[in-house]
Amino acid sequence: MTETASRPERIETGPIERRRIEAGRTEAGPIAFDNSYARLPQGFFARVEPTPVAAPRLVTFNRALAEEMGLDADALEADGAAIFSGNRLLPGSEPIAMAYAGHQFGQFVPQLGDGRAILLGEVVRPDGGRRDIQLKGSGQTPFSRRGDGRAALGPVLREYLVSEAMAALGIPTTRALAAVTTGQPVYRERVLPGAIVTRVAASHIRVGTFQFFAARGDNDRIRILADHVIDRHYPELAGAGDDRYLQLLDAVAGRQAALIARWLGVGFIHGVMNTDNMAVSGETIDFGPCAFMDAYDPRTVFSSIDQTGRYAYGNQPMIGQWNLARLAETLLPLLHETPGEAVDRANDAIGRYMERFQQEWDGVIRAKLGLPGVSDGGRAGEERGDEDTDLIRAFLALLLEQKADFTLAFRRLSDAAEDAAADAAFAALLADHSAAAPFLARWRARTAQDGRSAAQRAAAMRAVNPALIPRNHRIEAAIAAAVEEQDFSLFEAMNTALARPYDDQPGFAAFAEPPKPGEEVLQTFCGT
Incomplete structure (x- = not known):
């Protein structure tokens, strides 16, 4: 994989404004970017810009979220169609597609990556928290494989509604900042209107991000990634020396236990709990074939591609543990220099997950009753x-x-x-x-x-x-x-x-x- 990829062919059918931003430029804009992930070494991502669209139209803009993040909401709303379609790049943006791998329905794929999403950059909120701003459905990237890199309007609206509902329910989740239609069709089982959702996340780092480097035997980059995650999501572990990587695994497991217990509390079914869809931040991410259960049944499945019920409502706690075991495998070289001791430490951390989940679920269900x-x-x-x-x-x-x-x-x-x-x-x-x-x-x-x-x-x-x-x-x-x-x-x-x-x-x-x-x-x- 090369860091800089050739651009896919663009459709230049309407007036397009492009603004190329050089690294380090400080021109004022409605979003003050500070891009820590883009400063990581080669191999973590590919630099690629959104593919412009013909006739973008702003469907909705989340003003409250913009203001919470300290963004210039008026400027963003006024030029939202161009900004949130990717037709206009703002000062300080360094667009990248992130690399990751993943187990999809139990089968390992060594290279997945952002095939239709582009991270515009990061912002630091007034409270000090860092957030990614990403366009989903913004065109081809080096990870698109044979895909068009686009999103249809239906999945964009679903992600917007469900992610914002999850936030209102008080469940850790990515958020939706805006949705636009592109004025161009996408081709699925039938021709559908295209759209793009702007997603906000604590980060887009996944279990699959670690797996990407583990599959290549690149322990140096696993360590760099782990230190980046600690700095960004678990700064309290920074002073723990070499034990910080075991504590990182334990902390990620704790957040996942709490998250999945809260999913169950509202009847949420993620639908595709692949390792590339589990964020190490502890947020709900990737709202594809997700749904909320109506009549109670632990066997409930909505996803059309989950033919065996692997990700059924009642299976989600165990799948969380399975995914965490895959994360632990990638961290083994960092846990101890002796392989046997590293495995024992990882198993202890993974074993604690289910006990912590039961404690979290006990608290959720007790409160509900x-x-x-x-x-x-x-x-x-x-x-x-x-x-x-x-x-x-x-x-x-x-x-x-x-x-x-x-x-x-x-x-x-x-x-x-x-x-x-x-x-x-x-x-x-x-x-x-x-x-x-x-x-x-x-x-x-x-x-x-x-x-x-x-x-x-x-x-x-x-x-x-x-x-x-x-x-x-x-x-x-x-x-x-x-x-x-x-x-x-x-x-x-x-x-x-x-x-x-x-x-x-x-x-x-x-x-x-x-x-x-x-x-x-x-x-x-x-x-x-």
């Missing part, structure tokens, strides 16, 4: 812990047997925590309404032991049990309206509603409802 903590200690605490485990299992078994909607079941239970008159609304979600009473009686007996008032308990439960999630059938309806009729009103309404997922919003009540028979959308697609 309004269960008090087990703080007695000793035998009484153990007995209560066992009792609560049985209660949690009984609730999830009830949802599964009765084909109850996952999100609404927890939300209605939150209402029942405050007023027994709401029991009927919870029971109405069950195929057999009478199945609710035995569980509710047992649940109330346990929750009454925490000393909180009914109103306090209900408020705490509503704060973790969303009223709104991005329902798959609603997303598909918004995409269909935009693609077929150039009508973005449903997309805009969903974006507005999902910004307040924990609030009851009468004006958007329809978005809270699960699909009716015939409305179900049971498959999602990558869009590549």
